[in-house]
Amino acid sequence: MDLLINFFVGVHVIGIAALLGGFIYQLKAAGQGTVRFAPGMLHGALVMLVSGLLLTALNNADDVELNNTKIGLKMAVLLAILTIIFVKRSEEQVDKRLFGLVGLLTLVNIFTAVLWT
């Protein structure tokens, strides 16, 4: 079971890479006002959701006690990220403040995950 859990932590990290990578890659473009939610960002966020749910289920099945408040917070923040990206996914150019908000929320989730022990 440990191997499976660690595998999905790896998948979880790949999701972060796609979501945050799409954000960082476009930081310069955001400064020039020509930014969009790249498809990889939506896919990354979906990977986070699916792997996060699987990690929660696997840890529960393994009787590992999770911090449900922390998981709930990460879930709520991710749902906000997903909603924004999904609604704006076809727009060639999005408001840079909205783009910045998605980056900020992603960072909030990363630091919630690693600092709330």
Ligand code: HEM
């Ligand atoms: C953008 C959204 C998310 C980010 C950036 C994120 C980040 C992370 C990171 C860095 C880890 C590994 C570090 C650690 O174990 O503490 C982790 C683990 C985990 N994540 Fe996420 N996560 C996100 C969304 C979610 C969601 C939506 C769920 C549940 C539905 C979830 C459930 C879990 C679980 C169960 C673990 C392993 C156990 C734990 O340490 O809490 N994550 N996450």
